[in-house]
Amino acid sequence: MTRTLRQPASAIPPLVFPTMLLAVNAGGLKASTLLPGFPTHSFLAFALAVPFIQGALFSTMNAGTDLARDIQTGFLTRLSLTSLRGSALLAGQLSGIVALGLVQALFYIAVGLIAGVHFAAGFAGMLVLLGFGAVVSLGFGGLGSFMALRTGSGEAIQGLFPLLFVFLFISSMNTPRNLIGVHWFKVAATINPVSYLIECVRSLIITGWDGQALALGFAVAAAIAVASIALSTWALSRRMAR
Amino acid sequence: MRIWPVAQGVAWRTLKIVLTTPSLFFPSLLFPLFFFTAFAGGLSQVSHVPGFNYPPGYTTFQFVFVLLQSAAFGGVFTGFGVARDFETGFARRLLLASPNRSGIVLGYGLAALARWAITATMLTMIALIAGLNIGGNGVDVFGLYLLAVLVNMAGFLWSCGIGMRLRTIQAGPLMQMPVFLTLFFAPVYVPLELLQGWIHAVARANPVTYVLATGRGFLAGDPPHVALAFGLAVGSAAVLALWAFRGLRNAEAAG
Amino acid sequence: MVNADSSLADNSIVVEGLVRDFKTLRAVDGIDLHVDGGEIYGFLGPNGAGKSTTVLMLTTLLPPSSGTARVAGFDVVHDGPKVRASIGAALQEAALDPLLTGRDHLRLQATLQGIPRGDRSTRTSELLERVGLSDAADRKVKGYSGGMKRRLDLALALVHRPRIIFLDEPTTGLDIQSRMALWTEVARLAKEDGVTIFLTTQYLEEADVLADRVGIIDQGKIVAEGTPAELKDEIGRPSVHATPLRAEETQRVTKVLARFGDPVPGAVRDIAVRLRDGTSGLADVVRALDNEGLIVANLELQQPTLDDVFLAKTGRSLEGAGGEEEPDSVSPPRKGRRR
Numbered sequence: 001m002t003r004t005l006r007q008p009a010s011a012i013p014p015l016v017f018p019t020m021l022l023a024v025n026a027g028g029l030k031a032s033t034l035l036p037g038f039p040t041h042s043f044l045a046f047a048l049a050v051p052f053i054q055g056a057l058f059s060t061m062n063a064g065t066d067l068a069r070d071i072q073t074g075f076l077t078r079l080s081l082t083s084l085r086g087s088a089l090l091a092g093q094l095s096g097i098v099a100l101g102l103v104q105a106l107f108y109i110a111v112g113l114i115a116g117v118h119f120a121a122g123f124a125g126m127l128v129l130l131g132f133g134a135v136v137s138l139g140f141g142g143l144g145s146f147m148a149l150r151t152g153s154g155e156a157i158q159g160l161f162p163l164l165f166v167f168l169f170i171s172s173m174n175t176p177r178n179l180i181g182v183h184w185f186k187v188a189a190t191i192n193p194v195s196y197l198i199e200c201v202r203s204l205i206i207t208g209w210d211g212q213a214l215a216l217g218f219a220v221a222a223a224i225a226v227a228s229i230a231l232s233t234w235a236l237s238r239r240m241a242r
Numbered sequence: 243m244r245i246w247p248v249a250q251g252v253a254w255r256t257l258k259i260v261l262t263t264p265s266l267f268f269p270s271l272l273f274p275l276f277f278f279t280a281f282a283g284g285l286s287q288v289s290h291v292p293g294f295n296y297p298p299g300y301t302t303f304q305f306v307f308v309l310l311q312s313a314a315f316g317g318v319f320t321g322f323g324v325a326r327d328f329e330t331g332f333a334r335r336l337l338l339a340s341p342n343r344s345g346i347v348l349g350y351g352l353a354a355l356a357r358w359a360i361t362a363t364m365l366t367m368i369a370l371i372a373g374l375n376i377g378g379n380g381v382d383v384f385g386l387y388l389l390a391v392l393v394n395m396a397g398f399l400w401s402c403g404i405g406m407r408l409r410t411i412q413a414g415p416l417m418q419m420p421v422f423l424t425l426f427f428a429p430v431y432v433p434l435e436l437l438q439g440w441i442h443a444v445a446r447a448n449p450v451t452y453v454l455a456t457g458r459g460f461l462a463g464d465p466p467h468v469a470l471a472f473g474l475a476v477g478s479a480a481v482l483a484l485w486a487f488r489g490l491r492n493a494e495a496a497g
Numbered sequence: 498m499v500n501a502d503s504s505l506a507d508n509s510i511v512v513e514g515l516v517r518d519f520k521t522l523r524a525v526d527g528i529d530l531h532v533d534g535g536e537i538y539g540f541l542g543p544n545g546a547g548k549s550t551t552v553l554m555l556t557t558l559l560p561p562s563s564g565t566a567r568v569a570g571f572d573v574v575h576d577g578p579k580v581r582a583s584i585g586a587a588l589q590e591a592a593l594d595p596l597l598t599g600r601d602h603l604r605l606q607a608t609l610q611g612i613p614r615g616d617r618s619t620r621t622s623e624l625l626e627r628v629g630l631s632d633a634a635d636r637k638v639k640g641y642s643g644g645m646k647r648r649l650d651l652a653l654a655l656v657h658r659p660r661i662i663f664l665d666e667p668t669t670g671l672d673i674q675s676r677m678a679l680w681t682e683v684a685r686l687a688k689e690d691g692v693t694i695f696l697t698t699q700y701l702e703e704a705d706v707l708a709d710r711v712g713i714i715d716q717g718k719i720v721a722e723g724t725p726a727e728l729k730d731e732i733g734r735p736s737v738h739a740t741p742l743r744a745e746e747t748q749r750v751t752k753v754l755a756r757f758g759d760p761v762p763g764a765v766r767d768i769a770v771r772l773r774d775g776t777s778g779l780a781d782v783v784r785a786l787d788n789e790g791l792i793v794a795n796l797e798l799q800q801p802t803l804d805d806v807f808l809a810k811t812g813r814s815l816e817g818a819g820g821e822e823e824p825d826s827v828s829p830p831r832k833g834r835r836r
Contacts (some may be wrong), residue, residue, distance in 0.1 A: 024426040027441025030292045031432045162269060162276070169280035175287060185283035243612060251608030259596050335592040335653075338556055339609045343580040497559035 005241070015107050017058075018051030025050070029174060039176055040206045045117045049201035050173050052129070053194060056163045057169040063097045064144030064157035071152040072237070080240040090156040090236055094141050094229070101137025105130050112205070120208040121224065128214075129204055135221040136197055142228030149235035171195040196220045245345040252336060252349025256323055257356055270319045271361050275310035275368055278304060282372065285431055293436050298375035298462050305369045306386065307430055310450070312365055313390040314397035314421050316358030321401020321417050323348055328409035328493065343494065347402060347486050354398040355391065362390065369376040377463035385468070386460040389453055392475035397421055399482035406489030409496070428454050449474040507570030508534030508693040510555060510659045515564035517550050517598040526717035527564065532695060532710075534660075537687045537726075539708025541803065547717040548697040549589055552665045555695065556586045569660055582610070585654030586663040588810040591646045595639030599630050599649050602638065603656060610657035619722040624652040628682070646677035651679065655686075661693040662686065668703060680707055701803045713807055725803060732801035732809055736761050737767040737782055740795040750793065753785050763807065767795070 013065045026044040033043050040046050079089060109126050112119065119125055148157055170188045172180070172195040180186040189195050200217020203210035260266045282304040290302035296303045327333040336346050366374075374385060401417035408416070428450040429437055437445050445451045452471050459465030512530035516523065516719050525547040532538040542548050544555035553559035555568055557577040566573045569583035579725065593602060603621040612620060622703040625631045633641065647667060654662055664683065668676040684707060686692045697702050704711050705725050713721040713728075721728055737757070741750045751768050754760075757778050772778040779798050786793060 020423075024430075024441075027437065027439065027444075028429070028431045029285070029288070030438055030441075031294070031436040032285075032288055034291050034380070035287055037437065159248040166276060169276065169284070174284055179287050180284060181290075182283040185279075185286075189284070245610035248609050251605050254608065255594070255597065255601070255605045258601065259594070263596060314640070330594075331590055331592040332594050334558060334588065335590075336609070338558055338581065338586055338588070339606055339653075341582040343578075438580055495560055 015055065015104060018054040018108075019111060021054070022051050025174060026079065032175065035179060037176075037179060042206075044115055045112070045206050046202065047174070048112045048117055048205055049198045050168075051108050051111075052133055052201045053197050054106060054168055055108070056101055056133065056140045056197075057168060060140040060144035060147075060164060061157060061161060062100065062144065063093060063141040064098075064148040065154050067093060067145050068152060068154040068157050071148065076239065086236045086240045087233060088132060090145060090229075090232055091185065093145060094138055094153035097141030097144075098134050098138050101133050101141075102130060105133030115122065117205065119204065120206055121204040125204040125209070129201060132200060132204075132217065132221065135225055139221055139224030139228055142225060142232050146228055146231040146235050149232060150241050152239075153239070159191055167194045168231070172198055193220045193224065245348060248340040248342050248345025249348035249352060252346050253352035253356065256320065256350060256353035259323070260353070260357055263371065266319075266323075270312075270316060270357065271364060273315070274308050274361055274365050277311065278308040278365060278372075281308065281431070282369075286444060288431055291432060291436060294432060296433065296462060298377050299373070301369065301373050302375045302461050303458060305365075305374050306461060307428075307454060309362060309365060309386070309390050309427075310393050310454060310457060312361050313394035313424050314356050314425060316361055317354045317394045317397025317399070318401045318418050318421050320350055320354035320357060320398050321405045322411065322414055323353075324405035324414050325403050325409065325411045325417070326467045328405065329411050333409075333493070337494065343490060344487065347399075347490055350429070351395060351398055355394055358390075358394045362387070374461075376461055378460045378465070379463070382460040382463060382465060385465065389457050389460075389471060389475055392472075392479050393453065396475065396478045396482050398452065399479060399486040403482065403485040403489035406486070406493040409493065414481045416448075419454060424450055449478065508691070509569050509570070510538070510566070510661065510693065510695060512551075512555070512566045513564055513734075515551065515554060515566055516562045517547075517554060517559065518562040524718055525554070525561075528714070528717070528719050530712060530719070534693050535691045536697060536709045537683065537694040539711040540695065540714060541699070541701070541704045541711055541807070542714035543699060544699075546714045548699075548714055549665055551827060552586070552588070552663050552695070552697055556588075556663050563819070565593070569709055582657070583659060584661045584663060585657065587647070587654045587665065587667055588663075589652040589665045589669070591650035592682060593638045593641075593646055593649065594638060598635050598637055599625065599645075599652075600634040602649060602653055606653045606656040612657060617788050618744035620656060622728055624655060627655075628652045629678075641695040642672050645681065647671060647675065651682065659692070661695065664694065664696045664699055666699065668698070668700065672824070676703075683707060705803055707829060711803065713803070713810065715807070715811045721806055726807045728803060732771075732805045734758070734771050734773070734775050735801065736769050736771045737779060738767045738795075738797045738799060739782075739786070739793045740767040742792045742794045746791055749768035749789065750786070750791055753789055753791065754782065756785065757782050762803070768799075 022044070026047050032038060033046070038046075039133075039171045044147065045057035059222075076089075080086075106199070109119075109129060144157060151157070170185065171192045172189050177186060177189055177195065177199075180189060196213075196216045197220055199213050200221075203217075207213070234236050282301045286300045287301070288294065289296065324333075327336065333346075337343060340346055378386075399453070400421065404413050404417045427441070427444045428448050429445050434442070434445055434451055434455065452467055453475055456465050456468055456471035465471075510530060510532040514527045514529065515525055515658065516527050517525040528547075528787055530549065535778075540548050548561065554561045555566055555573060557573050557580050560574060568580045571579040571583065573580055582813075586712055597605070597811065603624060607617040607620055622631070625634045628651055630645060630648055630652070633645060638646065638649070651664075651667065654664075655661060667683075668679055680703070683694055683696065687694050695704075696707060708725065710722065710724050711728060712719050722733075723731075736759075737754065739750055739754060741747050747768065751760075754768055754770045757774070758772045761769035761771055774781070776798065783796070788797075804814055
């Protein structure tokens with residue numbers, strides 16, 4: 001956790017790039033709110049959900065790159081010779097990522113408030129947003145750790161970046177799913193779990209308490225977290241047994 | 243001293259490295275295709291916004307932006323190569339073995355153009371399959387691609403100037419962020435008239451806005467302010483050429 | 498073989514008052530040089546003496562702060578393109594692209610130098626054969642050993658048949674066999690092809706064996722210049738080196754040896770004096786040690802070496818005299834000699 005928070009280079013990009021993309025899209029796509037059926041008059045409020053998830057996707061890279069470095073420098077091998085349990089290492093690693101996820105979620109809430117976004121679910125909704133941000137970061141951080149443990153290569157983790165972008169862009173990121181006009185895109189966005197993560201955050205900002213969106217969002221986030229941590233634990237035990 | 247052999251050698255080597263190294267080749271090829279898919283597919287309903295008037299359709303509207311974006315980033319990616327060559331010391335060999343060093347910049351530039359030509363071909367083919375409508379004639383289409391070539395050169399010359407001054411791959415963000423911002427602070431998703439507030443003011447002052455509008459106009463068969471767009475593109479490329487060649491002199495002085 | 502008729506062309510290197518400053522550090526401090534066509538000039542000095550900076554300036558990779566240098570008859574500042582067309586260089590760190598093959602490198606070099614397309618392939622094969630890399634020609638350079646990279650670097654320097662070749666510490670890090678092979682090739686280039694060779698080295702033996710003339714540089718200044726024989730003759734007398742069997746007798750052995758000559762500064766492992774009477778003095782040394790009842794583990798008579806020349810000129814031994822590395826122009830200058 002200390003390492004994660006001591007490295008500004010790992011903390012700044014997940015804050016700056018999504019904010020920049022938010023600014024660009026909120027300005028450029030404002031006219032979309034004129035479409036019949038668009039759920040809000042503020043595209044900024046609509047788009048504010050994206051950086052929450054985009055920042056968490058960056059966590060995948062951070063977690064993976066840190067762990068890959070430990071593997072490449074032999075630090076993990078040295079740890080395997082000590083009495084420290086692998087699960088403790090993984091827990092430490094992921095708690096750093098979750099802390100970063102919380103900082104990011106707080107930052108984007110602040111950005112939204114400063115820009116005049118009204119949070120429909122109120123203060124309690126913001127607290128739920130923080131909790132959701134933590135679960136999503138944990139899930140994607142676990143995914144990054146799993147990839148690092150399997151490949152042992154920082155370059156391979158960096159290579160994930162375009163793939164993460166595909167998941168982000170082929171989703172309901174810029175348009176509500178019911179308004180996506182191209183059929184195949186609509187299908188892809190419906191299959192893409194990232195759509196449900198975005199829609200969960202979005203519901204708290206623009207709708208209020210939407211049970212279905214929240215349930216779907218938390219279920220997807222929890223499933224990613226459970227699966228990725230299980231996979232990471234398995235991969236770690238295999239690597240430390242070598 | 244002849245410039246051409248040096249340019250030819252540098253271009254050949256740069257292309258050989260790019261085309262035989264998947265991690266260098268595929269991102270610059272796939273990113274524009276992906277952006278085109280995401281924008282044209284995911285945002286197609288934007289064309290139904292009141293006041294959106296572009297007869298060839300949203301796919302064509304986005305194609306022009308992605309074509310220009312791929313051109314600019316094709317240049318920037320080649321600039322990464324310039325920085326990498328300085329960082330690894332290979333540029334010293336080029337400086338030493340090139341009787342006419344201006345050919346080094348020209349060679350990298352030719353490689354940027356050739357590299358983008360591959361991307362543009364792929365992008366155009368995919369766009370045609372996806373329903374690209376070309377309302378303009380052959381001259382209009384040529385005009386669009388000529389604009390893109392100029393944007394490619396401008397993107398390359400900008401990043402080349404940075405690469406030769408800073409001589410490290412860590413300069414990558416400095417090469418791509420201004421290009422990214424300049425491109426995205428233009429009317430990417432809707433025409434300029436539909437932008438509101440600060441983004442409208444920024445887009446109005448952004449030269450890419452006019453290049454983009456003319457490019458879209460070429461495919462609609464009714465290009466607006468052609469002279470202004472070409473003037474801005476040629477002017478930018480000329481100023482950035484000066485920037486790149488001064489960067490070369492800077493690198494020469496540093497050794 | 499050589500690009501221009503070497504008997505007519507100017508293959509010389511003429512340097513006057515060459516200076517290179519890096520902010521507060523003066524790496525090269527007003528050197529003068531004259532290297533004749535077809536000569537092998539050994540530029541000898543410890544790490545950080547200014548050798549590589551000099552080579553960078555003479556190869557037009559670094560502009561001088563002041564002074565003039567003409568290479569192949571062309572000014573390095575004003576006629577850079579003509580200088581580069583006339584020279585070949587293998588610099589200290591072979592700047593090779595790990596993703597290209599050896600043959601790719603040669604092809605690139607041939608193209609850059611404007612060799613006609615039809616001749617490139619022949620020239621490439623010829624050079625690969627010459628440096629013994631034909632079998633590895635189509636392998637990527639990232640799989641080459643250090644020796645193979647050096648040989649490829651030499652081949653690259655020869656592609657356009659230059660009149661002058663700069664070799665900056667060409668054998669550093671090479672095994673004995675690779676070193677000998679490179680020496681043979683360098684000697685052949687000068688002797689058979691009339692190529693001028695400017696060779697920097699920190700190996701005394703290399704300069705001694707290869708160079709027609711040697712310039713010794715220290716702290717940016719040339720402290721001695723001449724043929725190896727001339728330089729050693731300046732020292733003239735041999736030295737005797739004694740290693741006491743018992744460490745507690747070191748002072749007594751030193752006193753005895755001091756009767757026969759001046760101490761050689763910088764000798765660390767043994768006691769050494771430059772014999773006043775030359776070789777004939779050795780017998781007297783042995784007798785004196787015997788008379789004093791001193792036993793030595795080793796007693797050796799050494800003819801003057803280039804290291805002795807360096808020692809005499811600078812008060813330090815060349816071996817181990819390496820100071821800080823020369824400032825690389827791309828990295829900030831380190832602390833060192835101040836103006």
